[in-house]
Amino acid sequence: MGSNLSSLKTIKQNEYLMKLISNEHISPNDSKFWNEFLSFAFTNLDAICNFMNENIIPLMSKWLDNNMASQNLGSIIQVFIHKVDILKKNVQNNVR
Numbered sequence: 517m518g519s520n521l522s523s524l525k526t527i528k529q530n531e532y533l534m535k536l537i538s539n540e541h542i543s544p545n546d547s548k549f550w551n552e553f554l555s556f557a558f559t560n561l562d563a564i565c566n567f568m569n570e571n572i573i574p575l576m577s578k579w580l581d582n583n584m585a586s587q588n589l590g591s592i593i594q595v596f597i598h599k600v601d602i603l604k605k606n607v608q609n610n611v612r
Contacts, residue, residue, distance in 0.1 A: 517558045527571055537579035544594035554599075 527533060532553040535542065542549055583589045 528575070529567075534573065536588050536592070537575055537582060539582040541586050542588050542591050543597065544591045550592075550595045554595075 532549065535549070536553065545551070597612070
């Protein structure tokens with residue numbers, strides 16, 4: 517999450533993920549944050565599935581606890597909808 521290549525071993529220290537699950541609101545219009553947050557790639561997912569499951573649950577719990585104040589779940593949904601619209605328009609323009 518952020519910086520293009522992410523390691524699940526350091527996921528709890530990822531500044532973008534920590535900001536997302538904090539009680540701080542992130543506007544859907546904060547393109548810099550969302551573009552960096554969404555530009556990631558994990559390597560060797562099959563080998564680390566158990567590690568991921570053990571570490572994601574506490575982060576999700578914190579995110580849900582803080583979401584009433586931060587409303588970041590709504591922000592990320594709006595960002596995804598916006599990104600899908602952009603992709604859709606690009607595809608339509610390339611088909612013509």
